[in-house]
Amino acid sequence: MVVELFNVNWKVAWGMLIANYFFLTGLSAGSFLLGALSEVFGQEKYRSVSKMAIILATILLIIAPLNLIAELGQTGRFWTLLTGFHPTSPMAWGSFLLIAYPLLCVAEGYFLFRRDNAKRAVSGSMAFLYRALVLWRTDLTEATIAFDKKMVKTLAIIGIPLAFAVHGYTGYILGVVVARNLWSTPQMPVLFLLSAMVSGTALMILIVYIMQKFFSSKKYADSTLIVNLGTLLMVFLLVDMLYIFFELTMRWYSYELSKDSVRELLFGKVSFYFVWIEMILGAIIPFLLVTIPKIRKNVGAVLLASALSLMGVFAMRMDFVVGGQFYSRNGVIDNLYTSFPLYLPPLTEVMPFAAIWALGFFMFALAVWTLPWEYKEGAAGGD
Amino acid sequence: MQPHLKRAIFLLGVVIVGFIFIRSLVVPDSYGQYGAYRGDSVYENRNFTVEYAGSQSCGDENCHKTLYSIWADSRHKTVNCETCHGPSEKHVSNVRIMPSPANDSREFCGKCHYKMVARPSSFPQIDPESHGENLKCAYCHNPHKPWFV
Numbered sequence: 001m002v003v004e005l006f007n008v009n010w011k012v013a014w015g016m017l018i019a020n021y022f023f024l025t026g027l028s029a030g031s032f033l034l035g036a037l038s039e040v041f042g043q044e045k046y047r048s049v050s051k052m053a054i055i056l057a058t059i060l061l062i063i064a065p066l067n068l069i070a071e072l073g074q075t076g077r078f079w080t081l082l083t084g085f086h087p088t089s090p091m092a093w094g095s096f097l098l099i100a101y102p103l104l105c106v107a108e109g110y111f112l113f114r115r116d117n118a119k120r121a122v123s124g125s126m127a128f129l130y131r132a133l134v135l136w137r138t139d140l141t142e143a144t145i146a147f148d149k150k151m152v153k154t155l156a157i158i159g160i161p162l163a164f165a166v167h168g169y170t171g172y173i174l175g176v177v178v179a180r181n182l183w184s185t186p187q188m189p190v191l192f193l194l195s196a197m198v199s200g201t202a203l204m205i206l207i208v209y210i211m212q213k214f215f216s217s218k219k220y221a222d223s224t225l226i227v228n229l230g231t232l233l234m235v236f237l238l239v240d241m242l243y244i245f246f247e248l249t250m251r252w253y254s255y256e257l258s259k260d261s262v263r264e265l266l267f268g269k270v271s272f273y274f275v276w277i278e279m280i281l282g283a284i285i286p287f288l289l290v291t292i293p294k295i296r297k298n299v300g301a302v303l304l305a306s307a308l309s310l311m312g313v314f315a316m317r318m319d320f321v322v323g324g325q326f327y328s329r330n331g332v333i334d335n336l337y338t339s340f341p342l343y344l345p346p347l348t349e350v351m352p353f354a355a356i357w358a359l360g361f362f363m364f365a366l367a368v369w370t371l372p373w374e375y376k377e378g379a380a381g382g383d
Numbered sequence: 384m385q386p387h388l389k390r391a392i393f394l395l396g397v398v399i400v401g402f403i404f405i406r407s408l409v410v411p412d413s414y415g416q417y418g419a420y421r422g423d424s425v426y427e428n429r430n431f432t433v434e435y436a437g438s439q440s441c442g443d444e445n446c447h448k449t450l451y452s453i454w455a456d457s458r459h460k461t462v463n464c465e466t467c468h469g470p471s472e473k474h475v476s477n478v479r480i481m482p483s484p485a486n487d488s489r490e491f492c493g494k495c496h497y498k499m500v501a502r503p504s505s506f507p508q509i510d511p512e513s514h515g516e517n518l519k520c521a522y523c524h525n526p527h528k529p530w531f532v
Contacts, residue, residue, distance in 0.1 A: 083410045086419035103398070110391060135390040147385050 012325050014071075016345035019317040020353055021067035022170045023199070024360075026192060026313065028060035029167035030200015032105065032159055034232075039156040045228050049204055051374075054112055055367045056207065058105040061166070063360045065098050070352035090176060094169045101159075101166040108155040109371075111148045115140060116372035129370065167196050174324065181261040182324040187247055191320075194243050197236040199313035202286075202306035205229045209303055216374055223299050230302035234290040237309060241283050261327060270323035273315055282312015434470035438463045441475075450527055457528035467491070467526060485526070492520045 035053025037043040069078045081095040118138040121130035171192035174183040212221040251258045265274045286305035295301040322343050416422025441464050442451030465471055471482040498508040
């Protein structure tokens with residue numbers, strides 16, 4: 001006998017884990033595209049980050065889908081995503097993108113690190129590991145090395161649209177939800193991609209600084225590289241802010257429902273997070289830090305700007321994913337979230353969140369410990 | 384072709400073939416028969432025994448006619464009999480089988496009526512601590528016509 005009634009008190013269906021997933025895929029796509037700057041577009045001044053970029057892109061995209069799996073009510077049935085396929089469902093495409101993209105990253109990493117790995121595979125206590133990493137083929141002739149370079153470039157070219165797709169689709173699945181005012185606009189994928197570039201660059205700055213300063217052989221961070229990356233960060237922040245400006249103002253001219261969503265962002269319940277944390281602390285201040293001529297050459301300023309804009313982009317993911325659920329097409333969901341933090345992630349989300357980040361750090365440590373991530377001056381790419 | 388590329392492509396091939404192979408094993412046979420779902424699930428659902436008779440059947444001649452008309456006039460008319468009384472199809476097809484008694488606990492009424500911010504403010508809600516002196520709700524309210532105290 002059924003005496004149990006479903007109680008409709010689940011307030012935020014897509015919580016912190018989904019925001020975290022969006023954040024991680026964004027970081028991954030951003031890192032990948034940053035690496036492609038030198039591999040594909042020949043921007044030599046960013047050559048030294050291309051190895052780190054591929055390490056980050058791979059690891060971030062391996063841990064990102066774990067958020068989705070942890071978020072499922074029936075965690076053990078996630079594999080049905082791969083057995084069922086619905087051609088008009090963006091999520092169904094997403095689950096295949098989420099496999100293709102890390103595979104491509106691994107393949108690119110294979111060719112990028114092959115030369116160093118092959119050298120290390122000859123002797124040493126870890127030689128067996130490197131032999132496995134080069135698939136037991138250690139030929140290092142002129143031809144193979146030139147070939148590896150070509151493969152890296154080809155894979156990076158294929159990877160660019162794939163990186164756009166794998167992160168753009170996260171914005172897409174929000175954009176197709178017609179019932180949510182804030183989400184249902186075709187601009188969503190672009191908005192997510194632009195902030196992905198910001199966060200990818202910001203993370204790269206922090207990682208490059210920390211790794212070079214404390215873990216490299218020279219124990220010294222390349223400040224011109226950091227400042228160059230800071231300039232990139234400036235450009236991305238500018239484009240991102242301009243886009244948000246266009247989005248907000250044009251929606252303000254648009255029909256009433258669309259206008260509502262702007263009103264909610266600027267004056268509504270998420271306004272504190274949107275205006276203060278996302279825009280002022282997370283975009284405008286970092287933008288000034290990397291723009292004002294007197295301080296933009298200062299490594300400390302660039303680092304601070306990176307940390308702030310990373311926080312800003314995470315806030316953006318939270319504002320849009322969680323905040324978007326406060327407002328439906330028929331107006332603000334009354335009565336809900338009147339108290340200050342608006343949304344407190346339940347423990348069932350906080351624990352996987354922490355575990356996923358811990359796993360990410362662990363994998364990163366493992367990767368930089370085994371793989372020759374350091375860029376050696378003078379040696380051509382692929383080294 | 385470079386030998387190490389051959390290795391990599393071979394590995395990729397193994398992964399892809401393995402994926403396709405495993406997928407072909409685990410995808411249910413009837414998948415895609417009618418659409419992007421398992422076709423058999425249609426039959427499985429059709430073969431479930433009917434447990435609910437529907438409020439209409441309670442109000443038949445010779446049955447709970449009076450109670451039904453009272454209920455149909457009340458503000459609980461949107462709450463079906465079997466929501467509180469449980470599935471009663473067996474009782475309807477054979478009156479000798481009595482359905483188990485309705486859940487009359489405070490918690491049960493509270494599922495819908497306890498105060499909760501997520502509910503529209505126009506929905507009748509009470510504070511479980513202070514309302515009704517901890518007596519069962521039916522002590523004061525008629526569940527079939529709630530305002531008929």
